[in-house]
Amino acid sequence: MDPCPFVRLTVGNLALKIPVASKPARSVVHPSLSPCFCKIKLKNFPLQTAVVPYFPRENQFPDNQQQTLAATFHLSKADIDKLAQKSIFSAKPCLKIAVYTGRRGSTCGVNSGCLLGKVSVPLDLAGTESKACVFHNGWISVGKETKKDSSARFHLNVKAEPDPRFVFQFDGEPECSPQVFQIRGNIRQPVFTCKFSFRNTGDRNQGSSSLRSEPSSSRRWLSSFGSERERLGKERKGWSITVHDLSGSPVAAASMVTPFVASPGSGRVSRSNPGSWLILRPGGGTWKPWGRLEAWRERGSSDGLGYRFELIPDMSAAAIVLAESTLSSSKGGKFVIDLGGRSGSNGRVTPRSATSPACSPRSSGDFRYGLWPFAMHQGFVMSAGVEGEGKCSKPRVEVSVQHVNCTEDAAAYVALAAAVDLSIDACRLFSQRLRKELCNHHQELLG
Secondary structure, eight states, X not given: OOOBOEEEEEEEEEEEEOOOOSSOOTTOOOTTTSOEEXXXXXXXXXXXXXXXXXXXXXXXXXXXXXXXXXXXXXXXXXXXXXXXXXXXXXXXXXXXXXEEESOSSEETTEEOOEEEEXXXXXXXXXXXXXXXXXXXXXXXXXSSOOSXXXXXXXXXXXXXXXXXXXXXXXXXXXXGOOEEEEEETTEEEEEEEEEEEEOOGGGTTOOOSSOOSSOGGGHHXXXXXXXXXXXXXXXXXXEEEEEEETTSOXXXXXXXXXXXXXXXXXXXXXXXXOEEEEEEEEETTEEEEEEEEEEEEOOSSSOOEEEEEEEOOOTTXXXXXXXXXXXXXXXXXXXXXXXXXXXXXXXXXXXXXXXOOTTSOSSGGGGGGTOSTTTTOOSEEEEEEEOXXXXXXXXXXXXXXXXXXXXXXXXXXXXXXHHHHHHHHHTSOTTSOOOGGGOOTTSOOOO
């Protein structure tokens, strides 16, 4: 399998020095007492915000400071080509950063922050698909003053690194048992086939030592996750999807182990009672758990799909959360696992889109001691783009090359993407009917 070129553009090591005014205005709060923030913008990409820590003016920024990320942009070859297009306004693409003093947010519709100044960093992305490049690393003046001693100073590190990825595209909706193609430029090559089925709950205790198209060999073990909660009524259960290689051998699977059940008095799957999937990999002639995905329907105006994915190192170790976030139920979105981290309000680094338990890395130093399953690899892991309810969804999956050592590795991420996509339907309001491919004899067919 040949990967596609991607570039990871990062902004980090932010700091701000502001001179103390001889006669400060009473209404002004010095940044040492109130947090500052910045807005980071790259053309054609969503705006990102980050906290900017105050740095005492008499101190020097350490040269060996470990990278603390504030923002990350993932650029495909097409993105780089678009940014490289010449414009009458600028010869080169630029990363634009606006620095604000005061707190983020707004009060009574008025922004709370006060603009201190703007910074523009030119980007020459040519060749960054194969070689890392640092565009800026150090202090730069911001604000109206131009004298070094009287102006505010902003520290940042901007660099680009190669981040090649395998790209996969479902040829149809997961419940329709589609083929999965690997994409590289205009080349589409079939690599996997998917088989959607319903797990027969009446056969759960019939174990088997062989791998079949449906993971029946682990039903006895799987039943311990969901059997106590299964009951007649408003529930969606037993969904399963198996990924096969081109020889027909099963190489990964996603199995719904906890039913998606409507919470009492409502027609939605609640966060307190989520449905769940096990992502399975073959090993020793049977299926072994690799990861667990929980999903639910968020309340409120967002009405989105909430999800939580955790890695299962082995049966004896505690699961480790890799991603926890939401995406729009109506518009769809991207499920992302990114271990690059970014600085939070507490100044520490946490995995992107993740809520970290005690055993996961809450600072960059944790990686050095091998306490994390991905200790040798940081940064982007995978993403899966899915459509919203009622739309034809053909998930597009991107997986970092450094996390794929064999076919089974890639297949596990494809199975996870299928589970995310199917969770959109599993979390639909129970007042809505599902399409016939998702209904078994216990469910109402779509008329």
